[in-house]
Amino acid sequence: MTLVDVRELVKYYAGERSWFGLGHAKAPVRAVDGVSFAIASGRTLGLVGESGSGKTTVGRTMLRLQEPTSGTVLFEENDVFALDATRLRALRRRMQIVFQDPYSSLNPRMTVEETLREPLEIHGLNGAVSALLDEVGLDAAFAKRYPHELSGGQRQRVGIARALSVEPQFVVCDEPVSALDVSVQAQVLNLLADLQAKRHLTYLFIAHDLAVVRHIADDVAVMYLGKIVERAPAAEIYAQPRHPYTRALLSAVPEPNPHTTKRRIVLAGDIPSPAHPPSGCPFHPRCPHPKKSERCRTEPPPLRPITPDHLAACHFAEEPM
Amino acid sequence: MTSPSVLLRVRDLKTYFVTEQGKGTARAVDDVSFDLYPGETLGIVGESGCGKTVTSLSILRLVPEPPGHVLPGSLIEFEGRNLLALSAPELRAVRGNQIAMIFQEPMTSLNPVFTVGDQIAEAAIIHQRLSRKAARARAIEMLRLVGIPDPDERVDHYPHQLSGGMRQRVMIAMALVCHPKVLIADEPTTALDVTIQAQILELLDRLQHELGMAVLLITHDLGVVAGHADRVVVMYAGRVVETAPTDALFERPTHPYTEGLLAAVPRIDAPRARLHAIPGQVPAATAWPPGCRFHPRCPYAWEKCVAQEPPLLETGTPGHTARCWLVTEPERRR
Numbered sequence: 001m002t003l004v005d006v007r008e009l010v011k012y013y014a015g016e017r018s019w020f021g022l023g024h025a026k027a028p029v030r031a032v033d034g035v036s037f038a039i040a041s042g043r044t045l046g047l048v049g050e051s052g053s054g055k056t057t058v059g060r061t062m063l064r065l066q067e068p069t070s071g072t073v074l075f076e077e078n079d080v081f082a083l084d085a086t087r088l089r090a091l092r093r094r095m096q097i098v099f100q101d102p103y104s105s106l107n108p109r110m111t112v113e114e115t116l117r118e119p120l121e122i123h124g125l126n127g128a129v130s131a132l133l134d135e136v137g138l139d140a141a142f143a144k145r146y147p148h149e150l151s152g153g154q155r156q157r158v159g160i161a162r163a164l165s166v167e168p169q170f171v172v173c174d175e176p177v178s179a180l181d182v183s184v185q186a187q188v189l190n191l192l193a194d195l196q197a198k199r200h201l202t203y204l205f206i207a208h209d210l211a212v213v214r215h216i217a218d219d220v221a222v223m224y225l226g227k228i229v230e231r232a233p234a235a236e237i238y239a240q241p242r243h244p245y246t247r248a249l250l251s252a253v254p255e256p257n258p259h260t261t262k263r264r265i266v267l268a269g270d271i272p273s274p275a276h277p278p279s280g281c282p283f284h285p286r287c288p289h290p291k292k293s294e295r296c297r298t299e300p301p302p303l304r305p306i307t308p309d310h311l312a313a314c315h316f317a318e319e320p321m
Numbered sequence: 322m323t324s325p326s327v328l329l330r331v332r333d334l335k336t337y338f339v340t341e342q343g344k345g346t347a348r349a350v351d352d353v354s355f356d357l358y359p360g361e362t363l364g365i366v367g368e369s370g371c372g373k374t375v376t377s378l379s380i381l382r383l384v385p386e387p388p389g390h391v392l393p394g395s396l397i398e399f400e401g402r403n404l405l406a407l408s409a410p411e412l413r414a415v416r417g418n419q420i421a422m423i424f425q426e427p428m429t430s431l432n433p434v435f436t437v438g439d440q441i442a443e444a445a446i447i448h449q450r451l452s453r454k455a456a457r458a459r460a461i462e463m464l465r466l467v468g469i470p471d472p473d474e475r476v477d478h479y480p481h482q483l484s485g486g487m488r489q490r491v492m493i494a495m496a497l498v499c500h501p502k503v504l505i506a507d508e509p510t511t512a513l514d515v516t517i518q519a520q521i522l523e524l525l526d527r528l529q530h531e532l533g534m535a536v537l538l539i540t541h542d543l544g545v546v547a548g549h550a551d552r553v554v555v556m557y558a559g560r561v562v563e564t565a566p567t568d569a570l571f572e573r574p575t576h577p578y579t580e581g582l583l584a585a586v587p588r589i590d591a592p593r594a595r596l597h598a599i600p601g602q603v604p605a606a607t608a609w610p611p612g613c614r615f616h617p618r619c620p621y622a623w624e625k626c627v628a629q630e631p632p633l634l635e636t637g638t639p640g641h642t643a644r645c646w647l648v649t650e651p652e653r654r655r
Contacts, residue, residue, distance in 0.1 A: 050514035051485075151602050152369075181368035181541065183599035186585040190598055208514065211587040215596055234593065252519040253589045254544025258567050260590075266523050267516045270484045 003041040003202045004062070004170055008034050009071035011054070011061050015275065027275045031057040033226035034071075039219075041169070044196065044203040046217030046234065048210055048249070052271055053223040055206045056100075059172040062204070063095050064088060075170065093123050096163035100175035102155030106147040112158050113143040119165045127165055136161045137191060153184035157191065164195065170202045177212060189215055211253055214238060222246045225274055225282040228303060232310040242312035244289040247321060265321075281314070291316040328535050329357040329380070329399050329420075329503055335392035336372075336379045340607060347606035349375040349389075351559035357503065362529065362536040364550030364567070366543060368582075370603050371556040373539050377505045380404065380537075381416050399503070418448040421496035425508035427488035431480040437464070437491045438476035441498055448499050463494035468524060486517035493524065500532055507539045522549060543586055547571055552640065555579050558604060558614035561633065565641040575636050575643035577619045613645070621653055 010033060015026030032054040039045045049055040060066045062073050064080055073080040075095060083091060099105035106115060116129045130140045136157040147155055156176060163171055173192065177185040193216060195201060207213050213220060214234060221231040222245065230243040241247045248265040255262065267286045272278055278285050284296040295315055303313040336350040350372040357363050367373045378384045380397055382404065397404045399420065404412065421444075424430040432440060441463050442456035451459060457476065464472035467490040480488055489509065496504060506525065510518035526549060529536055538550055546553055546567065553570045555563040555578065563576040574580045584597035601618045604610055613630050616622040625646050634648040635641070647654050 050516065153602060181603075182543075182582060183368060183585045184602060186587075186596035186598035187600075189587070189596055193595070209587070210515075211589040214589055214591075215587045215593055238589065248516060250589065252515045254518075254522075254542060254548050255588070255590060256543040256547045256571065256583060256586050257590075258547045258571050260547070264519060264523075266519045268520075270486055270517070271514070 001041045002038045003076060004204070005038045005072075005074040006058070006062060007036050007072045007074070009036070009058065009061060009073065010034055010069045011057050011066065012069045029273075029275045030226045030277060031274055032061065033274075033277075035223070035226075035228055037221055037228065037231065039170075039202055039204060041202055042196075042200050043218045044205050044216055046213035046220040047204060047206045047223065048208065048213055048220060049223035050208055050249075050271055052225070052274055054226040054274070055208075055223050056174055058223075059097065059174050059204055059206050063092070063097055063172060065097070089122075093166045094168050095170045095172070096166065096168040097172040097174060098156075098159050098163050098176045101179055102152055102159050103147075103179070105159055106155055108147050110146075111143065112138075112145055112147075112150075115158060116143075116162055116165050119162060123166050125166060132161045132165055135164070135195070137187075151184075152180050153187060156180060156188050160188075160191065160195070164199070167199075168201070170204070172204045172206065174206045175208065176205075178207065178209065185212070192216065209253075210238075210250060222249065225272065225277050227282060227313065228311075229283065229314070230312045231303070232312075236307075236310055240310075242306050242310065242317040243283075243314045244287050244321060245283050246312075248288065289314075289316055289319070289321055291319050326359075327356045327398075328359045329537075330396070331355050331357075331376070331380065332396040332398070334376065334379055334395045334397065336375050336384055336389060336395075337392060338390075338606075339388045341388075345607035348559050348609060349606050350379060351609070353556070353559075353561055355554050355561065355564065357535050357537055359502070359535055360529075360533050361551045362538055362549055364546035364553040365537065365539045365556060366541065366546050366553055366582075367556035368541055368603060370558075370606060372559040372606075373556050374507055376556070377422070377507050377537065377539050380505065381420060381422060382412060383422075414448070417444050417496075417501075418499045419501050420503040420505065421499070421501040422505040422507065423489075423492045423496045423509050425511050427485060427492050427512065428480065430492060431488060433480055436477050436479055437483070437494075441476075441491065441495050444495065444498050459498060460494070463498050464491070466497070466528070467491070467494045468520075469494075485513055486520060489513060489517075489521050490524065493521075493528070497528060497532065497534075501534055503535050503537065504529075505537045505539070508541070509538075510545065511541070518545075525549070543583060555582075558609050559606060560614060560644060562615065562645070563641075563643045564633070565636075565638070569638045569641045573636070573638070573641075575641070575648065576615075576645045577621055577647070578615050579643075581618075581620075621647060621655070623653065 011031050012028040015028050017023050017025050047055045061068045113129050120127045177188050217234045220234050220237045221228045224245050230246045248267050251265045269286050280297045281301050301313045301315045303311045306312050306317050332354045334353045338347040365373045438460045441460040445451045445456045445459045461472045461476050469475050510521050550567050552566050557578045563579045581599040610617050612627040616626040631644050631646045633642040633644050
């Protein structure tokens with residue numbers, strides 16, 4: 001059953017104005033440019049991309065932490081963007097977010113207990129802070145501590161406990177482990193997996209690290225310059241990536257194996273600015289595909305099914321590289 | 322094994338910090354020794370707080386004093402000279418000239434008010450006494466070497482006009498302008514996206530090959546080490562806990578910390594599975610545990626590990642040592 005349905009989501013940021021805001025506006029930044037996906041209840045969609053791909057904006061706009069430019073998000077058939085403030089607040093209880101940086105996302109002047117108590121009070125709920133702490137693997141003694149007394153991993157556990165305090169169904173995890181050391185990252189990933197199983201949570205897991213996503217996601221969507229360029233069940237996208245960008249991204253992940261036989265595709269150039277995306281296929285200036293042609297420069301490839309549940313936005317997705 | 326002459330020898334390095342309240346001493350680097358040979362890449366791996374960055378800063382005497390200080394008895398020998406005993410002018414002749422360094426964050430380590438050309442040329446003017454004109458030509462040549470398009474134009478750009486990957490290329494150009502014998506690269510790709518990281522690592526490999534320098538590659542990423550280092554030093558809690566040729570380390574990780582770290586890395590080539598996590602967290606540098614510093618998190622620890630810290634023990638493979646009693650009692654590894 002579909003829990004969250006995102007249709008043609010668009011988020012543009014107005015271009016900066018020169019002359020202290022009085023001059024001509026620069027081109028708008030097309031952070032998210034027509035993104036659609038659905039997540040079934042209890043499943044995890046991994047949303048992968050590099051800086052500037054728009055992945056974080058997708059997550060924040062879905063929760064209406066930012067207002068969209070256009071598009072719809074349906075949460076259990078409710079149109080999230082059409083709700084008034086009261087009904088939005090009620091819905092927010094069901095959709096929560098865990099932020100990337102456990103250092104800046106906790107209030108330094110609030111104890112762990114106050115941090116966890118606040119959402120409960122806002123939503124008029126009764127809940128035990130000690131039970132929450134226990135659930136995320138923290139000792140009850142942490143309730144009286146301040147964020148500066150905690151390590152990065154402990155802070156992220158508090159961030160997770162805060163998101164879970166109001167018993168949401170859907171959690172956006174925005175790079176929840178990328179600020180953590182490897183050994184702690186594994187602890188937090190395992191915790192997220194355990195909590196999902198126990199509470200039947202649905203996750204949008206946003207990350208730049210394809211290896212991390214592999215360990216948590218059922219389905220994976222890859223973003224480039226505000227668009228989804230490939231989407232498929234996780235096992236399939238890792239075994240047989242179709243978009244040249246996904247192939248390059250997978251090949252670029254350094255593997256802890258000195259004898260890897262993997263052929264590395266090193267992309268030339270930088271990610272273009274989302275204010276001035278290239279014509280046609282946004283990836284064409286960096287694309288290493290041997291079949292790349294004039295068509296890529298002029299005709300934007302639609303996100304189309306290559307196999308029934310494997311979509312890719314490439315004119316030559318069927319061709320080997 | 323025929324061993325060529327050591328280029329950089331670090332012995333018994335201890336760098337301590339007085340903590341803010343003056344109450345304790347953080348033993349950030351605590352008795353670290355390793356050798357760097359000409360032309361090789363030595364990886365130093367560890368997590369936050371293990372002392373890897375302080376080790377690299379100590380080599381060039383960049384540790385701020387106070388609160389930090391390198392303890393007497395430490396030795397950092399470069400081509401037979403103890404860097405710790407050099408006068409300031411003598412040290413300046415080495416720093417940026419024969420030993421150069423690149424940092425993790427290319428935005429904060431470039432000066433925003435000078436052009437990249439000025440910043441690259443600076444070292445050439447100081448160390449090689451080049452004229453401004455010659456130094457500018459050298460800067461353009463360096464930009465070309467590190468793969469920046471239109472170097473004649475880019476030489477007059479300011480750092481904010483460049484992308485993160487380009488800035489890191491500029492940092493590399495700055496470091497290499499005097500053709501150093503040793504390049505210390507401290508997390509050179511951590512702030513970069515994975516496709517840009519691949520470009521920078523490839524560039525470093527190519528330049529090392531062309532210029533024949535030795536690289537001290539400091540990173541938390543075992544994947545980066547696997548692909549680019551010849552030998553590896555694993556650090557934990559201010560100590561070296563394992564050293565090995567790269568192949569041996571990944572085939573037979575011997576210290577339980579190395580073993581745990583390798584198992585904790587999410588693998589792109591392995592199907593979805595529960596990750597192995599190392600329980601607990603890194604202890605504070607002001608209060609390292611007694612005995613083996615890893616024993617509170619170690620799945621194999623027994624009384625001896627609490628009572629007595631093991632030395633670096635030979636594992637039997639040439640060049641492979643581990644600071645673990647399991648080397649002498651392998652039957653305890655279950």
